[in-house]
Amino acid sequence: MLKIYGVYRSRASRNYWMARELGIAFEGVPVIQARRLADPEAPDAVLNTRSAAFLTINPNGQIPAIDDDGLVLWESIAINLYLARKHRGPLAAQSLEEEGMIENWSFWAVNEIEPEAVRIVLTHDAAIADTPGGRDAVAASTRLLRRPFEILDRHLATTDYLIGNRFTVADLNVAEICRYAMSESALTEAHPHLVAWYERCHDRPAFRDMWAARSSES
Ligand SMILES: N[C@@H](CCC(=O)N[C@@H](CS)C(=O)NCC(=O)O)C(=O)O
Structure with missing residues (x-):
């Protein structure tokens, strides 16, 4: 059975x-980020990204990772692209052209949105967003995200989803990456089509189930 390593409060x-x-059976293994533990190397520390047992799965010491009946992968977006290809259905590409577009949007979001979006969420997580340094950092990242958000908004002005007018793995990947920056009203207020698409994605039962599991995580 598919094993997913990583707590819900992560890219897992x-x-x-x-x-x-996909409606597939899976087992979640709650590996937590070492940075969230006081002493991740203590003998009684819970399974974390620095635990020797987990480093045999992902030597990068990062979550998520999967073990799919012996196939180990450890890049969240590559994992989703693999699962879409393996299980097919409407989330997967129906043609070579769609494959190209799915990868285009997914890699674009990883490269053009994720670094600044992660900077924003980590600033909020560290509770320094309301310090002068934190405000400057969030403002700088928000500024850098204006162009990619504008590109996404323009694309979504004429279609409900990124590709083929249906929800695909590209929407899931890009929506998850955008999520880290959606706290910033300077980005959301200027991009109503992007916001409407994001809400459509979050209205899906699979997202709501995932979010409920994430919210109940200790
Ligand atoms: N490019 C990787 C990044 C994985 C990553 O950075 N994961 C974070 C959590 S979201 C992590 O495990 N950090 C290690 C730590 O904080 O100890 C992916 O998308 O899977």
């Missing part, structure tokens, strides 16, 4: 959402 949420969309 992408893979937990995807597994639910």
